[in-house]
Amino acid sequence: MVWLKLDLQYFAADEKTEKATPKKRQDTRKKGQVPKSQDVNTGFLLLLVFGALFILGPYMEGTLTGMYKVAFNEYIHRELTEEQTHSMFVEMTMEISKIMAPIMGVAIVAGIASNLLQVGIMFTGEPLKLDLKKLDPIKGAKRIFSARALVELMKSLLKISLVGVITFSIIWINKDQMMMMSQKSVEGALAFFGTITILMGVDSALALLLLSVLDYTYQKYDHEKNIRMSKKDIKDEHKNIEGDPQIKAKIKEKQRQMSASRMMSEVPEADVVITNPTHYAIAIKYEETKSDAPFVVAMGVDFLALKIKEVAQSHHVTIVENRSLARALYQHSEVDQPIDEQFYKAVAEVLAYVYQLEKKI
Structure with missing residues (x-):
């Protein structure tokens, strides 16, 4: 029964039931292990990109229209030579860059902002280090068929279904207008389909952001669960930070011994030892060149006091x-x-x- 009780206590000590300590959180953060939802990144990216498309739509339309006009009014009359082809390619690339640069800039800002919102400023190279354990097929199979993989699968299906329902609903609501676009001008049709596209994108982004709140909550819960510590882990961490109590006690004992030894070497130079008489002993010395006031060269209680008196008597x-x-x-x-x-x-x-006693005055 005693052995059974000890085994139960051992397993209870190893059970990870305690919240992670600040040091454990800091160490996991240095390794790049932080709660993070990719859906937050995706939602922010889509929302800001489609918002930029809505704002920059007229500018993009004007640039594209100008490209078409130049292509069909000027480029079509040029001779097809290497120099002319290179010139047209460079000019078209510059015009396309003017359209794409703002969108790419917004996408970069969205990616940085969404990551800062979740994990703050963090620089670490740990995730980039080669880890052969990641190539273990057995562990890989366990990850594929784990509960986390099932949650990710269900989450992906939910996102696909939600985005599909949103886009289909918007198309279905505007199906009659779409059928009439053949009667509209090219500019009118482009404006309508552009508006519908932006509406689908913004609504899908808002839906993904709503899901990302739930996903981030789950990711945080899963992260907290993974970094839990056992009581033994906390005790070991405390030992590593503060030092092993036994070692610290030995060091303090050694320091006390060294201090006592040093004090004993100073007692013979003292002028007087003032005692309690049995519990306290304080050795006093007065030296004008060293201090304006008398100073203590040694002191102690009980055993140390006895040693001070013995040294004083012998000298x-x-x-x-x-x-x-x-x-x-x-x-x-x-x-x-x-x-x-x-x-x-x-x-x-x-x-x-x-x-007076020693006839020094």
């Missing part, structure tokens, strides 16, 4: 018992730092006593 450093002063100095002083101003008078009296 004939005077030990003075002052319970309240020793405790106060320990609480308000730092090693290698001058004592606080509030202790000047009390320490001066102790030093004066020591100097």
